[in-house]
Ligand SMILES: Nc1ncnc2c1ncn2[C@@H]1O[C@H](COP(=O)(O)OP(=O)(O)OP(=O)(O)O)[C@@H](O)[C@H]1O
Ligand SMILES: O=P(O)(O)OC[C@H]1O[C@](O)(CO)[C@@H](O)[C@@H]1O
């Protein structure tokens with residue numbers, strides 16, 4: 381099924397976007413997208429939409445929302461010409477690139493947008509769409525004018541080096557850009573470290589390595605110093621690779637760059653093995669992390685099945701979102717219970733974890749439990765002293781739920797010699813994110829990086845590039861940072877997991893009185 385909505389003449393289901401909504405190649409047409417120049421209010425820079433989280437209120441650019449027929453909505457991304465008038469544009473050099481010569485339609489039609497939801501009702505509105513990513517006929521930079529930079533922030537994720545490599549090579553091979561700077565060690569590297577010159581030769585082999593050759597960090601976000609550095613170094617394309625926190629920072633950098641009137645595009649590439657960034661299908665590295673988690677689960681299964689009443693317990697990453705644990709469980713088939721932050725569980729009483737463990741051990745003699753690091757934190761905070769600590773970026777530091785639950789299970793079954801169990805705890809958390817990306821993720825990294833480069837060259841800014849319903853899109857920062865993506869336990873996917881493991885849903889926690897009576 382083609383999920384791209386093209387407003388062209390051969391499109392049946394979707395009529396053409398209003399003329400003023402389709403940025404034609406010329407700079408002045410992009411400018412037409414400002415609210416003041418529009419007839420009939422077709423495009424709104426809607427003031428009722430939530431503002432970006434930081435930055436001065438007066439200067440905060442409003443989201444660009446385009447309304448079309450039958451409830452069609454385009455949540456568009458900013459363009460340099462929104463705030464720099466009369467910006468010259470140029471023919472895209474890809475026109476003469478042999479790699480693209482054989483492609484029938486190598487430039488993305490400006491009417492192409494991608495729906496956020498592909499499951500629709502016959503009479504429902506067409507809904508929210510995002511601008512399709514890819515090369516445009518016109519670019520707003522000449523090759524020798526570009527001075528790009530790349531920064532990686534937040535935790536590690538498989539594929540970071542591949543994204544870096546493909547931005548450098550994409551800029552060089554497709555657009556003839558020679559000047560790309562690596563920012564050393566995350567946001568703070570903008571103002572506290574020297575830059576690293578990145579050429580195709582320097583990055584040639586890096587995709588085979590885990591981590592990031594640029595280094596990363598948490599904290600150190602000082603807006604003025606970062607944008608001063610961008611301005612002083614004459615950087616005009618900023619590629620920011622990182623998770624939800626990083627994208628929040630990128631959104632504010634974009635606002636400040638715009639407030640200063642700089643001709644510099646700010647583009648985010650979403651990185652999160654936790655999959656906590658909304659809108660996008662998934663981040664690069666997620667697939668690799670889930671695959672690597674299988675090795676730990678397999679080991680837990682081998683240990684558990686090799687001894688009487690063996691329990692293999694595996695802790696996986698997932699601070700507030702349990703996607704890795706859920707997918708690793710669904711992939712494995714050896715997991716009997718998956719515990720995630722979104723689904724509170726309880727230990728004692730009917731329907732509780734202990735009762736389920738006992739039942740499983742009696743039935744099959746072994747059991748595998750997968751727990752996400754953010755699961756059960758509400759029980760932990762009741763039973764252990766709250767740590768009340770935050771990391772340098774402001775993320776809450778958790779108790780080690782894996783250690784705690786291992787001890788709790790041992791204590792429960794050891795008490796009054798209830799049952800002799802053998803529990804083995806495996807903590808592969810950093811192993812699943814410190815490895816190089818697998819083949820599927822490498823492809824994803826490459827496409828994301830190329831799309832980011834095409835968007836920046838075409839003058840699009842203030843957005844994150846991401847996969848929406850398997851199509852690459854430019855998604856405005858405000859959509860990416862407004863909330864965290866979490867497993868919805870009332871959705872089908874969690875129900876599928878429950879039916880695969882057969883674990884309790886933990887939805888009906890008995891009251892204290894009922895527990896006592898029981
Ligand atoms: N609200 C915010 N505004 C500005 N900068 C932020 C904000 N939140 C986080 N940052 C900065 O973004 C960088 C990365 O943030 P964080 O450590 O939370 O990781 P992340 O990008 O969320 O990635 P992950 O969660 O996958 O590790 C840090 O330098 C942090 O200071
Ligand atoms: O120990 P660090 O580097 O802060 O990273 C741990 C966090 O990183 C994440 O993997 C997100 O990148 C979380 O799941 C985890 O809580």
Ligand SMILES: [Mg+2]
Pocket residue numbers: 534623624625
């Ligand atoms: Mg984060």
